[in-house]
Each structure stands twice: as C-alpha cells, then as structure tokens.
Amino acid sequence: MEMDFDVDDAKSKAMRILPALVVVVVLALGVLYYVGAPKPGKVSVTVEELDSGKPLPSIELALSDAQGNLVGESQITDANGQADFANVPSATQLTLATVDVLPGYGGARVGVNLQSGGSDNAVLKLGRDLGLELYFTEGTRARLATVTEHCTLPLGLVVTNRGENEQEAQLVVESNTDSVQVAVGEPIIVPAKTAVEVNATLSAGAGREGEEAAEQSFALRLRKTQTKVESNFYLKPRPVLQASPSEISAGEEQTMTFRLRNDGKTPVTGLSRRVQVTDVETAAGCGQDASACIFIDWPKDASGVETTAIPASQELVMPMKITPPPQEGKYIGTLFISADCVASPGVAVPFVLQVAGPA
Numbered sequence: 001m002e003m004d005f006d007v008d009d010a011k012s013k014a015m016r017i018l019p020a021l022v023v024v025v026v027l028a029l030g031v032l033y034y035v036g037a038p039k040p041g042k043v044s045v046t047v048e049e050l051d052s053g054k055p056l057p058s059i060e061l062a063l064s065d066a067q068g069n070l071v072g073e074s075q076i077t078d079a080n081g082q083a084d085f086a087n088v089p090s091a092t093q094l095t096l097a098t099v100d101v102l103p104g105y106g107g108a109r110v111g112v113n114l115q116s117g118g119s120d121n122a123v124l125k126l127g128r129d130l131g132l133e134l135y136f137t138e139g140t141r142a143r144l145a146t147v148t149e150h151c152t153l154p155l156g157l158v159v160t161n162r163g164e165n166e167q168e169a170q171l172v173v174e175s176n177t178d179s180v181q182v183a184v185g186e187p188i189i190v191p192a193k194t195a196v197e198v199n200a201t202l203s204a205g206a207g208r209e210g211e212e213a214a215e216q217s218f219a220l221r222l223r224k225t226q227t228k229v230e231s232n233f234y235l236k237p238r239p240v241l242q243a244s245p246s247e248i249s250a251g252e253e254q255t256m257t258f259r260l261r262n263d264g265k266t267p268v269t270g271l272s273r274r275v276q277v278t279d280v281e282t283a284a285g286c287g288q289d290a291s292a293c294i295f296i297d298w299p300k301d302a303s304g305v306e307t308t309a310i311p312a313s314q315e316l317v318m319p320m321k322i323t324p325p326p327q328e329g330k331y332i333g334t335l336f337i338s339a340d341c342v343a344s345p346g347v348a349v350p351f352v353l354q355v356a357g358p359a
Contacts, residue, residue, distance in 0.1 A: 042119040043085040043112055045096060047077050049105075050125040051172070051224050055081030059126070060100035063112070066093040074099055090116040096124065104129055106226055127226035131163030132190065134220070134227050137197065144231050147204050147216070148266055149238035151341040155182070155200040157229065159222065161190040171200055174219035174228055179205040179235055182218050204235055238341045240264035241310075248294070248335070248351035250322045258296055260337060260347075261315035268310040270340035273298075277333040285325030286353075290333050293353060295321045328357040 043063065047056045057079045063071040071094065075083040088094070097109035105126045112120050136144070137156035147153065159169045170187035181203045190196045200220065214235045221228035240263040245256070262268045275290035277283045286293035297319045299307045310316055325331060331353040338346030 039090065039116045040087040041090050041114045041116070043088050043094070043096065043114060044119065044121045045075070045077070045083045045085070045124065046122070047081045047083075047098075047124045047126060049224070050127040050226065055079075056102060056105070056126060057081055058102060059083075059098060059124075061085075061124075062097060062099045063088060064095050064097070088114055090114050090118070096122050098124065098126070101126060108226075128224045130167050130222075130225055130227075131161060132167060132169060132222055132225060132227050133160040133162065134158070134222055134229050135160075136229055136231070144233050146236065147202070147233050148236045148341040149179075149204055149206050150343050151204050151238070153202045153204070155202055155220075157198050157200065157220070158195050159188070159190050159198055160195040161192055164192050166191045169196075169198070170223040171198060171220050172223050174221040174230075176218035177216045179214065180216050180218050181205070182220065184220070187223075206238075236266050237264060238343075239266050239268040239310075239312075239339065241268055241337065241339060241342050241347050243337055243347045243349050245349070247349060248322065249354070250324060250351075251354045251356060253321075253323050255319055255321050257317060258320040259315050259317050260310060262310040262312055265312050266341075267312055268339045268342070269308060271308045271310070271337065272339070273335065273337050275333055275335050277331075279332065281329055282331040282333050285327060285329065285331050286333070290335075290351075293323055293325065293331065294335065294351065295323070297321075322353070324353040324355045326355075328355050330354050 045061055047059045047061070048054060049056055057077050059077045059081070060074050061077070061083055062074040063085055065071055072085060072088060075085055077083045094112040094114055095109055096112050098107040101107055106129045108124045108126050110122055110124055112122055114120050135158055137158060140156045143153050157171070161167050167190050168187050169190050171184035173182050173184065176182055183201045183203070185199055188196060188198055202218070215232065216235045217230065217232045219228050219230040242261045242263055244259040244261070273296070275294065277286065277288060277290055282290070299316055299318055301307060307316065333351055335349040335351060336346045337349070338344070
C-alpha cells in the first residue's frame, strides 16, 4: 500500500516545533550553567584579643582577592566581636584583614579558602601595641649558631620600652618544633624609655634518626602583643662518650689505664666526674666520694687546670689507682663521667672491690 508524503506539510510542522525545541535547549544549557557555575558563599569572622580571647567590637574588616582587589563591602564587628560577609564570590585565595582597629591595638590578616557555595569561619587575634621591642642578645645569637642534641642553653633577650609608660612584659612560646622546648620566666616590669634583659632556657631533644643535622625552630613572643623573635638552627648530633674499662672489679691494690673516648662528631665539653657509693660500709671504707679507694690522675693543661674537653674521635688516657680498704668486705659503687649534652647521669662505670679475709 502506497502512502503519499507531503513535503510541504512536513516542513510546516517542523517550523512550528522548532521554537519549542530552541526554548528547551536554552533552558537545558541554563540549568547546566547554573549547576556548574561557582556559587557565592559566606565568611564568618570572630575578632578577639590575643592571649586573653576577649571579643573586640567595632573592628572594621575587609576581604580582598589574590590580586589585592576588595571583595564586597567592609564589615564591622558587633558587641561579640563577630561579623559576617555574605554573598562572597568563591575563590581559593582570599585575604581577610583589619581596616580600622581600636586605639592601642595592631592590625592582623589571615587567609580564607572559600569553596563554591560554602562557608568559612575565620578568627583574627589582635595584639596590643605597647611600644615594646624584643630581640636576642649577641651572646644568645652566637650560642644558637651551634646547638647540640640533649643540650640546655640559656637564652638572653632584651625588651625595650619605647613608650612613655611602664609596661608589664612576659615571654610566651609562640611555636617550636618537636625537638625543642623553651621555658620562660615570670612577668617583668619595663620602665618607660628603658631596656631590660629577660631570660629563657632552651632544651634540645634528639634530632631525626640518621640526619647529620636536623633543622629546628622556635619563636618567642611578648604576651598580648605580636612582638616576637624567631630562630632557625640546625640541631647537631650529641657527643658519644665511652669509658674503658666499662666496669671495675678488684680485690687488691693495682694500677690500670682508664680511657674516655669521644666517638661522636662533635666535641665533648664540660667533663666532670663523681662517685656514688651504694652502702654505708663502702662509704666508711672508701669515703663518701670513694676517693680513698679510687684515684684517677686526671690530665691537666699547662696552667694546672683539669681538662674538660675531648675533641671528636679522640680520647683521654689516664692512670687509675685502685686501693681497696684493708677490712674484709664487698665495697660497691658507681663512677659517673658527665659532660655537656651527654644524657644524665652520664657514663656509668660500676665498681666492686672484693676484699678477702685472712687465709
């Protein structure tokens, strides 16, 4: 069965349908654009005083993009120190900064990452502007040039008050790496137009296993201010001190050679020695410091001062005289050799002096 196909009629129908198809395509493209287009987000801000956490009202804030262009209008914090930026165009790099602050405070800025249609919460901590300056003493800068594992270093700092009124100053630890601990002291009063020295103590732990020198850092700040000092340094491996013999056993008077060797890659300094007796009998027979039983002829320099250092990969060799007590008995104690940066209590050399009775 044959059917007649009217070309003109088909064209007429197509022309009637075409506008509807165009509308459908445009709407579909619009939906796709809306779904894929970046959506504005929200940035909520809290402004507080550094260290105390007190909310700060009436602080004017502004957002800017990576090129430094302002994004939207500035906002002012309310009585709770809070402000919101709504309808913020999404961007991976935004900067939130203070525009106007309360008298006596410094400004601050912080980075903000805002994803499409998302939100971010930012906290700005404003420090007080007290007219104080902080810096390391020359001696401290020199000491920080060489820091060794397990060492304790005194840190000297100077606080200068440029203002017209006395100020309380207290060091706080702003940051430190895992192998560094810094202890700070009590607050001090710094008179107007005066510089005062303050002290802290740095305790270095162990560096990273297998590293010749591990990079470390710490920062100290004056409380309630952004005034701070920072130090980056390399933590060198500690000395390795070995004693030979590693233990002493004798029953009669004798002389032997005692050796202290530095097997590390840094010098041993601050050498000292002490003897700890174990019981009353040993203290009575050898003395509380065992000097009556154990005598080490410690090396001295040309001026007669005992040597306190061993260069890397070198040793001290010295005679040791053992004189057991005349009374029968067992005398026990430990000889400790300590040095700077050698873990406490130092190298331990136990001794046992066994004196037999008459045959």
